[in-house]
Structures are given as structure tokens and as C-alpha cells.
Amino acid sequence: MQRRLLSKLITATVLAASAIAVSPIAAAKAKQPTMSEADFEKADSLYFQRCAGCHGVLRKGATGKSLEPKNTLKKGQKRLEKIIALGTEGGMNNFDDIMSKKEISMLATYIQIDPPKPPEMSLDLMKKRHKVFVQPKDYPSKPQHNRNWENFFLVIERDAGKIAVVDGDKHEIVTHIDTGYAVHVLKTVEHHDFLKAKNPGRFWYIMGRDGLMTKVDLWAKPEKMKVASVQVGYDARDVAVSGDGKYVIGGVYWPPHFVILEAETMMPIKVVSSRGVNVDGNYVEESRVAAVYDTPMAPTWMVSMKELGQMWQVDYSDIENLRIDKIDSAKFLHDGFFDPTGRYFQIAANASDKMVIIDTKERKLEAMIDVDKLPHPGPGANWIDPKCGQVSGTTHLGTGLVTVWGNDPKGNKKAAWKECYTVETDGPGVFLRTHPKSKYVWADQTKTPEPEIQQSVQVIDKKTREIVKTIQLTTKKGYAAVHFEFNADGSEVWVSIWNRSDSLKPNGEIVIFDAKTLKKKATIKGFYAPTGKFNVYNRVNHVT
Amino acid sequence: MQRRLLSKLITATVLAASAIAVSPIAAAKAKQPTMSEADFEKADSLYFQRCAGCHGVLRKGATGKSLEPKNTLKKGQKRLEKIIALGTEGGMNNFDDIMSKKEISMLATYIQIDPPKPPEMSLDLMKKRHKVFVQPKDYPSKPQHNRNWENFFLVIERDAGKIAVVDGDKHEIVTHIDTGYAVHVLKTVEHHDFLKAKNPGRFWYIMGRDGLMTKVDLWAKPEKMKVASVQVGYDARDVAVSGDGKYVIGGVYWPPHFVILEAETMMPIKVVSSRGVNVDGNYVEESRVAAVYDTPMAPTWMVSMKELGQMWQVDYSDIENLRIDKIDSAKFLHDGFFDPTGRYFQIAANASDKMVIIDTKERKLEAMIDVDKLPHPGPGANWIDPKCGQVSGTTHLGTGLVTVWGNDPKGNKKAAWKECYTVETDGPGVFLRTHPKSKYVWADQTKTPEPEIQQSVQVIDKKTREIVKTIQLTTKKGYAAVHFEFNADGSEVWVSIWNRSDSLKPNGEIVIFDAKTLKKKATIKGFYAPTGKFNVYNRVNHVT
Structure with missing residues (x-):
């Protein structure tokens, strides 16, 4: 008689699978360096x-x-330092330009010690951290200022935990708003083929890296623009709005989950864990x-599962019977953008050196395109190429290259989902825009580590496919120079000067170029480490 | 300038949320009893x-x-013992009738010590534990015996890690097959409205509590019936087949996941984690x-997420773009059955004292019915009630009661998803059948703890709603007496005598009753702790 029992199975599995007995682990622990609690906390923050x-x-x-x-x-x-x-x-x-020797040394010690495991966060705790500053019933029924809010730019002020609201017509900062720390992205409701929300672009939803979400009303007086906030995690990156403007989704790094909120009040209503089994069959x-x-x-919503290598297409038409299509692709999914029709979502699987294409209409994988090292398109760029027709492009974190591929399976099947051409730039970049x-x-x-390249952007001609200008900002x-956004009518290109080394001071700038002549037109000063910029009109109408 | 940093947040959260500082935990650990490694292992197995x-x-x-x-x-x-x-x-x-005093004492000590956390199981490890005993190309093209295999019964022989194959016409055991330990359920392909697999009922898929899945071919000679096996977890309960017969799903307790396999070879192809956030908003x-x-x-497939209180409806028509509808209901989901149309799935949420009704066509929650303590329908029962029309019923683990409700929202909307009546039995039960x-x-x-009740079953008249007979087996x-199954033509009722106290000996029996006269017709001896029984014809045609 054979009984297969848990304890024996487990012992056998652990020994067979990892070949690690108890003593080497204990030995490894014994070898770990020690540091004072205060230093550990500082290093933990830095990490x-x-x-x-x-x-x-x-x-x-x-x-x-x-x-x-x-x-x-x-x-x-020594080597870690x-x-x-x-x-x-x-x-x-x-990191030698933004960290002290002492900080680098602490960090090197810290990463030789077992990592502390952060706690979970329940829906109840999120509800406790939900704050309403202006009740929806008190929202103004028309703009409370005379500015052209549809040409506002919202600018991330990374380390200061703020965003700046900038008047795109007048080239002046309207206000700074306290938000979560190191905001990664902010979003508003976007135009759909079939869903049309009222006053798109009026309300913006902001995700801080600390999981603090903030709702901003661009119709309010500057000091009243922040209307609600809620914390939905301890480490987070992204946010999106439903096409009908009813729901907001917050994507979180830790705890690994996403949260669905009522857009009106920012009250969280549902948490979905993102823990799962990756495309290789391993639990993450x-x-x-x-x-x-x-x-x-x-x-x-397209929800990208970085480590799983899956895109989860989450249907918000029935939150209590939540449909999720888990689309297998490749690791590690990062950021993406749509083709001009809005049907195909194109996202970087950076560790696999691939662009992953999802057919959001059919809710399935359309294609995967091999590209160079660590693609990163940011908000992405779509244009017409003389030979390949409709194309999209990406920059790369790992190499100085712009990769361009066809994206029109109906109009130009031959070129679709294949590399069309590449352009060598002076160094690895993060953002591409047109x-x-x-x-x-x-x-x-x-x-790029070399300062003069990191401080420069390059301009590629759509017709000749060649770099026509390099601009050191x-x-x-x-x-460093980082990130582009066009203004509402497409006549200007805005580029950030990111004051990395004194990021808590208002020494950052945005330089505005004439989109046709490529000549410098204006500079706006007084930003705290400005990085990403979001033009209201362009984002509502997904102009990429 | 305010920085919200991970370490501080975490510390604050832990302190605020649980009000447990480090010292009480350490104190609790210090208070835990100790036991020898050998005793701990024995208790771990028992647990x-x-x-x-x-x-x-x-x-x-x-x-x-x-x-x-x-x-x-x-x-x-003392109290735990x-x-x-x-x-x-x-x-x-x-447990005093099946465990020694020493075992009870060890178990009481064991549960005062921190539980060991079992390991994960990767897809690769499952593949290593995949065995094919008979290649699909070598499967016979017609039955290799002269028995009426469509009236076979497959009987779980719980603790021995076997199933028995029984000839339902001849009332004799054909063979015992080694399977996983303490099989909970076995399944074959079932008739669909739109999918028809070849030779339904020929192949059976068995899940052991140790996660060992076995495929059985009822056309083979008895000694060749086991054709493949694979381990997909360390603690598991259920299995199901796709309507086209292509895929098998295994539902696992630990690691918390389900696995999709090719039905032909039993090769595992996809693992999906079931870890998630429950209907209360807490991570589990x-x-x-x-x-x-x-x-x-x-x-x-309907996949019931016990602790989450969600039914996941998993679409097997495109495994690589896996659609899952996560349907919120109530905790803790256990076992269920379909209404006679096959549209509504009715499952017990036992800790909530509810029956949960899922509309599998619309993939959403249809209703929740309040019932008495700990409903448990097992394979369930559907019949026609003189007043309520089409009804379903359940036994309860927590009380001696059969609860009956209407299940026909089209034909009898008034009675649908409401309690119709209850019948008091002599004690809590596990299975109901008609x-x-x-x-x-x-x-x-x-x-029921009282032996003479535990050894008895009760028969309810569908018309009078009254108990007409109590039979002590x-x-x-x-x-104990447990579980019922009718034969293919509905003329016999089979009941198990489960030899709990000497479960590794072939002292269990199945007693066969005439379904009309309720009189004992035959006894089949020689089973190792027989519990659940599955008649081929009834399961293929979901006769409940």
C-alpha cells in the first residue's frame, strides 16, 4: 500500500527541484553583512x-x-558599488551623478541582505485612505478661468511628488498640484468609436509611484483643482479611464494587483490580484x-502583466462578472500604444526584444515582431512611410536605435508586423513622438551615459528616414533632455530639461520648438524635474 | 517636500492595520510546543x-x-484533543473512531506549531512527472471485453488510492486500478448541446488528493486500463473534460492553481494561478x-474558487488567449450541479449558507438562495414537484435537512431561485440523488456523529415530500453509509458501505436497491473504503 503524503512529497520536491539543503541557506544568511536600522531604512528608501x-x-x-x-x-x-x-x-x-558615495555604499550593503517583504493592502484599507476634497455635486458647471484648457499640458514633476498644469497657448505654468510621489503617468477619458464621455479631457487621473491616485478637475480654479485622492498600493505605475468615463483602473506593482474605482468619487470598488503563472509555466x-x-x-482595458508575459484584456462593462482575456505573449511587458485605427495595441516585451501586437477587437495575440535590445516606445509614434505605408516606431533602452514596422494588415499586408527600417541614433533613449x-x-x-548625448534629442525625417537635426538642450x-509632446494644433514640440541632480529644486525647464522649422521658440522655467508631458487635446483624441 | 517612501508606509501600515508589534509575535513563537521530527512528520501526514x-x-x-x-x-x-x-x-x-489517542495528541500539538509552507509546482516539473503507459496510437479500436461498459460504475476507493471498475449488469468488480490517493472525483466527457465527442464515457480522468491525475480507458483489457498519469499539484480535488474531449482541467488546492492538459496524452500545457482577492477585498x-x-x-468550464467566493468560467476554445469570466458570489464555494437544461449551474457557498446560481450561457450570476447551515449537494438532484414545478435539492453538512428550490425561471418564474420546501432528516448528510x-x-x-444515523439513508417521496423509508445499511x-448512484436504466440505486475504520482492507461493500420497491436486491463485496460512484451512462448524459 502506497500513500503519497504531503510532507514526503514536499521534502522530495524541494530537494530534487532546487538541490538546496537547509545548511547552505543558513550559511548564506550568516554571510550577509549587517547595517544599522537607520541606514537600512535609508537604503530601503533609496532602493x-x-x-x-x-x-x-x-x-x-x-x-x-x-x-x-x-x-x-x-x-x-566593492564590485556592487x-x-x-x-x-x-x-x-x-x-548613479554616480545623483547619489553620494555614502549612499552608493549603503545600497551595495543593503542588497546583500534579505529583502523585507511588504504587506498586502485590502480594499478596506484603501477605502480608509480615500479622500474627497471637492464633492462631485460641488463641481463647477463651466470652466472657472478664461484659459484654453483643451491646450493645457500636464507635466510630471517627478521627485517632488507634483504635477504642473501649463497653459499651452500662453506658455505659462498655471499651478503645481501635490500628487503621489514620482508620478509615472496620468490619463483622461479618450474618444471611442462607440463610447463618448461628457467633456473628455476635463478630469485627469494621476498615479504616483507610492500608489497614491489623484483626480484633477481642469475646470476648477487652480487652488481647487485637486478634487479626490486614494491610495491603492505601495508601489504603482499606471492608471486608465473607461471609455464611458465611469471607471478608473489603477495598475499596481506591490501588492501585485489592479484596482477598479468609481471615476466620479475615486472610491475603490474592486481589487484583482495579478499574481499568476508566467508564459514559461512558473508561478510569479x-x-x-x-x-x-x-x-x-x-x-x-489592456492591462500589461510585466513578469507574466501576458496582456489581460479586462472588460469593464460588467464589473461584478468581470471578463478577463489572458493573452499570452512574451516577457517583460512594459509600455505600449495603439495603431492609428485604435484596433491594434503595440507593446514592448523588453526582455524578449519584441514588440507584441494585440488585436483588441478579437481580444487575442495578432503578432510578435523581433526588434533590437529593450524596446521602449513610451507614448509611441505613428506615421506614413513612402515604402511601407502606415508605420509605427520605438526607441530602445538598450541601444541607440529607432525601429520602424508596418502596422496596416488591411491596407498593406506585406509590410504589416515586420520591421520596415531602423535608424541609428547617438544613444539609447526612452521616448519617440510625432x-x-x-x-x-x-x-x-x-x-545614454555620455552627458552630451543624454542632453541631446534627434529629429528624423519621415520621408528620407534620416536624422536631419541633433539638438543639445x-x-x-x-x-538630461527627455520626452516630447506636441501642442493641440501640432505646431509646437515641447521637450523637458530634467534636472536630475537637483530634482527637488525648480530648476527644470521645458523648451518649445517650432514643429516645422525645428527652431527654438520659447522656454518655460520653474519646473521640479519635469519629465512626461500630456497635452489635453492630443491625449483625448489619441494623436500619436 | 513630502516623500512617501515604501519602508515608512509599510511600517505605518503594519502597525495601524494589525496593531501587532514584533515582541508579541516573538512571544507567541516562544510559547509554541515542540515535538520530534518523526512525530511532526506523522502529524503533518495526518493533518x-x-x-x-x-x-x-x-x-x-x-x-x-x-x-x-x-x-x-x-x-x-487538552481542549484541542x-x-x-x-x-x-x-x-x-x-475522529475518535478512526484515530488513536496518540495520533489525536500528536495532531493537537502539531496545530500549535507554525505550519510549514509547501513549495510551488512549475509546468516543467509536471511534465517530468508525466507518464504514458499506453500510447494513443496503441489504443484499441473496439472494446477488448464483452461487458456492457456503458453501464460500468467507477467507484472511489478512498484511502487505498484506487478506483474499482464495476460491471453494472453483472454486479461484479472488473478490476481495481491504482490511482492518486483518496480520489475525490472522476469525470468523463459529457454530452453538449453543440459539442459531441467521439465515444463519450470511454475515457475517464481521475484526480487524486495528492494531485496525481490518471486516465483510464474502459475499452481496454482490465490490466491495461490505466493509460497515462501526471502529477499537477500536492493537494487537489477535481477534474473535468472539455465538451469536445480535447482538454482536461485539473483543479488544485496547493499550489493554488488549475492546470489544462491535452486529454489524449495527459500532457500538461498551461497552468493558471488561482491566488486572488476575495469578494470582501482581501488577498488570499x-x-x-x-x-x-x-x-x-x-x-x-466552471471553476469554483473556494476562498475567493468567485466562480471562474474558463473558456477552452482558445487556450493561448484564455478568456476567464470571474463571477462574484459568496464564500466558500464547494460543489455543485446543473439544472435539467444544463444552463444554470447551482453551487453551494457553504460558509455563507447559500446556493449560488450561475447563468453559464450569459456567464454571470443569476441568483443566490439562502439555505440552512453548510449546504452540500454532491452530484445533486433535480425533479418535478407538484407545486413548485421543476426543482433541485441539497443536503447539508451542518444540519439534518434537505432543502428544495425552484430552478425554472422560464416555465415557473414565481418559484425560481426561491426555497420551495425543506424536509427534516435524522442528521447532516453529504449526498442527495435521484x-x-x-x-x-x-x-x-x-x-452525523451518531453511528446508527450515519449508517442509515433516508428516502423522500417526490409527491408527498415526506420521508417514506429509513434504511440502515x-x-x-x-x-458508514454514503453516496448514491443509479444504474443506466434507472432501475437500481447503489449505496456504499464505507469501512472508515479499516479503510485499507477490502471490507467495504456496495448495496444495490430496487429503485421502485426500495428493497435490497444485491450486495457487491470486496471494496477498499468505497465512497463516490460514477455510472458511465448517467454521467455522460448528466442524469441528475
Whole structure:
């Protein structure tokens, strides 16, 4: 008689699967360095701000390598300090320009010690952290200022935990609003083929990296613009609105989940865990929600599951009977954008060096395109190429290249979902952007360690496919050029000068170029580390 | 300038949310009793066999209470021993008839010590544990015996880790087949409105509690019936087949997941985690898959998420773009059955004292019916009531009652999804069963501590709604009567005599009654603790 019992099975499995007995683990623990509680806390904060995005709070690695003690102890203090200071060929930034030697040393020690596991967050706790500053019944029925709010730009002021509201007609800052820390993205309701919300672009929803979500009303007086907030996690990245304007979704890194909220009040109503089994068949505890997008052709959100290598298409037409289509693709999913029709969602699987194409109408994988190292399109760019027809492009975090592919399976089947051409830039970048009226595509090089390249952007001619201009925006040490946004009529290109090294001071700038002549037109000063910019009109009408 | 940082947030949250500082935890640990490694292992095995089903491997509780040390330490050794020996009013079994005093004492100590956390299981590991005994190309093209296999009964032989194949015409055991330990359920392909598999009922798929799945071919010679096996977890309960016969799904308790396999070879192809956030908004690590069912009206499985209180309707028409509808209902979902049309799935939410009704065509919640304590319908029963029309019924684990409700929203809207009547039985039971040709509904009382009631079943008249007969099947100490199945033409009712106290010996029996006269017709001897029975014809045609 054979009984197969849990304890024996488990013992056998653990030994067979990992070949790790108890004693080596204990030995590894004994070898871990120690640090004072105060230093550990400081290092923990630094790690969260600068490292967790790529390496994970459990340090199992994702876009970055695993930083568990079993790996870091082998490297040792000196080598780790060097890597943190100078970066690596693999795509890791240098941090010697924004961290002190002491900080680098603490961080190197910290990552040789077992990571603390953060707590869960219940729906009840979120509800306790929900605040309404202006009741929906008290919202104004018309704009309380004479500005052209449809040409407002909302600008992320990264480290200060603020956004700036900027008048795009007058080139002046309207106000700074306290939000979550290091906002990654902000969103408003977008036009759908079949859903039309009232006053699109009026309300904006902002996700801080600390999981604090903020709702902003652009019709209010500047000091009244923040109308509600709620915390939905401890580490978060993205937010999206439903096409009918009823719901907001918050995508969270830790706890690994997404949260659905009533858009009107920001009251959270449903939490869905993103923990799951990845496309390789392994369970992932820290399965992060990298990005979320509303889909113009279906009442759904695209929720990208970074570590799982799956896109979850979440249907918001019935929240209590929640339909999710879990679409297998490739790891690690990061950020994406739509083709001009709004049917195909194009997202970077950065560790797989692929662009993943989802057919949001059929809710299934359409194609995967092999590209170069670590694609990162940001808000993306679509244009017409003389040979390939309708195309999209991406920058790369891992190499100085813009990759361009066909995206029109109906009109140009031959070119669809294949690389059309590439353009070599001076260095790795983060963002690419254009406008239907513009002859040019703009690419930044923010991921390049060399300062003068990091401070420069490059302009590609859509017809000749060649770089026609390189513009260095600043020469100041520790300052970088990053991210583009066009104004509502497409006549201007806005570029950020990101004061990385003194990011808590209002020394950042936005430089405005004439979209046709490529000449500098104006500068707006007084930003706290400005990075991403969101023009109301362009985002509502998904002009990419 | 305010920075909201992970470490501070976490500290604040932990302190605010639970009000537990470090020292009380350490104190609690210090208070935990100790036991030898050998005794701990024995108790761990006992716990897995007898307790984990209701209390969970992490002991956080579900149908049973939480047995974490923070709770058990308060009760202490003596009180815990008494509860294990005698059971409780709350629905917990007595174990003094099947466990020694030493075993009860060890178990009481074990549950005061922190539970060991079992490992994950990857798709790769499952593939390594996949065995093919007979290649599909070598399957016989016609039955290799002269028996009427469509009237075979497959009988679970619980503790021996076997099933028995029984000839329903000849009332004789054909063979015993080694399977997983303590099989909970076995399934074959069922008739659909729109999907018709070849030779339904030929192949059976069996899930052991140890996660071992076995495929059986009823056309083979008895010694060749086991054709493939695979382990998909360490603790599991249920299995189902797709309506087209292509896929099999295994529902697993630990790791909390379900697995999709190719039915032909039993090769696992996809793992989906069931960890999630429950209907109260709390994350559940041990979120178990209680039961899985094929749906006759859609190419989907109903997957019941015990702790989450959600039914996941999993669409198997496109495995790589896997649609799941997560239908909110109530905790803790256990087992269910269909209405006669096959549209409505009716499942017990036992801790909520509700029957949950899912509309599998619309993939949404249809209704919830308040019933008495701990409903448990097992394979369920449907019949026609003189007043309420089409009805379904359930037994209860927590009270001696059969609850009956209307299930025909089209034909009898007034009675639909409302309690129609209840029948008091002599004690709590596990299974209820009838047949369209039968005038009676049979109910067992296996959950009753009094031996003579536990050994008796009761027969209810469909017309008068009254108990017309009580049949005591055995008087032997430690033996119980359990579970019913009709034969293919509905003329016989089969009842198990479950030899609980000597379950590894072939002392169990099946007693066969004439379905009309209710008189004993035959006895088949030689079973190892027989419990559930599955008639080929009735299961293929979902006769309930």
C-alpha cells in the first residue's frame, strides 16, 4: 500500500527541484553583512526610488537582474558599488551623478541582505485612505478661468511628488498640484468609436509611484483643482479611464494587483490580484502590473502583466462578472500604444526584444515582431512611410536605435508586423513622438551615459528616414533632455530639461520648438524635474 | 517636500492595520510546543489526510476554523484533543473512531506549531512527472471485453488510492486500478448541446488528493486500463473534460492553481494561478480550486474558487488567449450541479449558507438562495414537484435537512431561485440523488456523529415530500453509509458501505436497491473504503 503524503512529497520536491539543503541557506544568511536600522531604512528608501522599478521589491529581477543575496553576495561590496556608480552595458544607468558615495555604499550593503517583504493592502484599507476634497455635486458647471484648457499640458514633476498644469497657448505654468510621489503617468477619458464621455479631457487621473491616485478637475480654479485622492498600493505605475468615463483602473506593482474605482468619487470598488503563472509555466509572486490602457474599439482595458508575459484584456462593462482575456505573449511587458485605427495595441516585451501586437477587437495575440535590445516606445509614434505605408516606431533602452514596422494588415499586408527600417541614433533613449501634421519624428537619448548625448534629442525625417537635426538642450551637469509632446494644433514640440541632480529644486525647464522649422521658440522655467508631458487635446483624441 | 517612501508606509501600515508589534509575535513563537521530527512528520501526514481539506494547508481556515498558532495556543493541548476526538456542533467530524489517542495528541500539538509552507509546482516539473503507459496510437479500436461498459460504475476507493471498475449488469468488480490517493472525483466527457465527442464515457480522468491525475480507458483489457498519469499539484480535488474531449482541467488546492492538459496524452500545457482577492477585498494566498465542471451550453468550464467566493468560467476554445469570466458570489464555494437544461449551474457557498446560481450561457450570476447551515449537494438532484414545478435539492453538512428550490425561471418564474420546501432528516448528510424515472429522492446522513444515523439513508417521496423509508445499511462500528448512484436504466440505486475504520482492507461493500420497491436486491463485496460512484451512462448524459 502506497500513500503519497504531503510532507514526503514536499521534502522530495524541494530537494530534487532546487538541490538546496537547509545548511547552505543558513550559511548564506550568516554571510550577509549587517547595517544599522537607520541606514537600512535609508537604503530601503533609496532602493524603492531608484532600483525597485527594474529589479522588483522582492529583488527577483525583471528588466534588471536578480539582486537576491544568493547573487549579490558572490559579487561583494566593492564590485556592487562600482556597478551602481557607473552602470553596465546591459542597460543599467549610472548613479554616480545623483547619489553620494555614502549612499552608493549603503545600497551595495543593503542588497546583500534579505529583502523585507511588504504587506498586502485590502480594499478596506484603501477605502480608509480615500479622500474627497471637492464633492462631485460641488463641481463647477463651466470652466472657472478664461484659459484654453483643451491646450493645457500636464507635466510630471517627478521627485517632488507634483504635477504642473501649463497653459499651452500662453506658455505659462498655471499651478503645481501635490500628487503621489514620482508620478509615472496620468490619463483622461479618450474618444471611442462607440463610447463618448461628457467633456473628455476635463478630469485627469494621476498615479504616483507610492500608489497614491489623484483626480484633477481642469475646470476648477487652480487652488481647487485637486478634487479626490486614494491610495491603492505601495508601489504603482499606471492608471486608465473607461471609455464611458465611469471607471478608473489603477495598475499596481506591490501588492501585485489592479484596482477598479468609481471615476466620479475615486472610491475603490474592486481589487484583482495579478499574481499568476508566467508564459514559461512558473508561478510569479511579484507579478507587476506595468501599464494600463483604455481600448478605443472595445469596452475594455489592456492591462500589461510585466513578469507574466501576458496582456489581460479586462472588460469593464460588467464589473461584478468581470471578463478577463489572458493573452499570452512574451516577457517583460512594459509600455505600449495603439495603431492609428485604435484596433491594434503595440507593446514592448523588453526582455524578449519584441514588440507584441494585440488585436483588441478579437481580444487575442495578432503578432510578435523581433526588434533590437529593450524596446521602449513610451507614448509611441505613428506615421506614413513612402515604402511601407502606415508605420509605427520605438526607441530602445538598450541601444541607440529607432525601429520602424508596418502596422496596416488591411491596407498593406506585406509590410504589416515586420520591421520596415531602423535608424541609428547617438544613444539609447526612452521616448519617440510625432504628429500627423509633422514631417518629423523626435527621439530622445535619455538612457545614454555620455552627458552630451543624454542632453541631446534627434529629429528624423519621415520621408528620407534620416536624422536631419541633433539638438543639445542643455550642457549642465546632471541635467538630461527627455520626452516630447506636441501642442493641440501640432505646431509646437515641447521637450523637458530634467534636472536630475537637483530634482527637488525648480530648476527644470521645458523648451518649445517650432514643429516645422525645428527652431527654438520659447522656454518655460520653474519646473521640479519635469519629465512626461500630456497635452489635453492630443491625449483625448489619441494623436500619436 | 513630502516623500512617501515604501519602508515608512509599510511600517505605518503594519502597525495601524494589525496593531501587532514584533515582541508579541516573538512571544507567541516562544510559547509554541515542540515535538520530534518523526512525530511532526506523522502529524503533518495526518493533518494533510484528515484536516487540510477544511482548514487549509496554511491553516488559515475555510469551511473549518483557522488553526494558526495564534488561535490554537489559546485553546491548549487538552481542549484541542477533545475537539479532535469528539467533533463540534459547528460541523466538525469526530475522529475518535478512526484515530488513536496518540495520533489525536500528536495532531493537537502539531496545530500549535507554525505550519510549514509547501513549495510551488512549475509546468516543467509536471511534465517530468508525466507518464504514458499506453500510447494513443496503441489504443484499441473496439472494446477488448464483452461487458456492457456503458453501464460500468467507477467507484472511489478512498484511502487505498484506487478506483474499482464495476460491471453494472453483472454486479461484479472488473478490476481495481491504482490511482492518486483518496480520489475525490472522476469525470468523463459529457454530452453538449453543440459539442459531441467521439465515444463519450470511454475515457475517464481521475484526480487524486495528492494531485496525481490518471486516465483510464474502459475499452481496454482490465490490466491495461490505466493509460497515462501526471502529477499537477500536492493537494487537489477535481477534474473535468472539455465538451469536445480535447482538454482536461485539473483543479488544485496547493499550489493554488488549475492546470489544462491535452486529454489524449495527459500532457500538461498551461497552468493558471488561482491566488486572488476575495469578494470582501482581501488577498488570499491559499485560494483553492474546489471543483471544476464542463458546461453543456458553452465551451467553458466552471471553476469554483473556494476562498475567493468567485466562480471562474474558463473558456477552452482558445487556450493561448484564455478568456476567464470571474463571477462574484459568496464564500466558500464547494460543489455543485446543473439544472435539467444544463444552463444554470447551482453551487453551494457553504460558509455563507447559500446556493449560488450561475447563468453559464450569459456567464454571470443569476441568483443566490439562502439555505440552512453548510449546504452540500454532491452530484445533486433535480425533479418535478407538484407545486413548485421543476426543482433541485441539497443536503447539508451542518444540519439534518434537505432543502428544495425552484430552478425554472422560464416555465415557473414565481418559484425560481426561491426555497420551495425543506424536509427534516435524522442528521447532516453529504449526498442527495435521484433519477428522472424514480419516484424518490435519496439522502445520506454521513456527517452525523451518531453511528446508527450515519449508517442509515433516508428516502423522500417526490409527491408527498415526506420521508417514506429509513434504511440502515450496516451496524458495524466505524462503518458508514454514503453516496448514491443509479444504474443506466434507472432501475437500481447503489449505496456504499464505507469501512472508515479499516479503510485499507477490502471490507467495504456496495448495496444495490430496487429503485421502485426500495428493497435490497444485491450486495457487491470486496471494496477498499468505497465512497463516490460514477455510472458511465448517467454521467455522460448528466442524469441528475
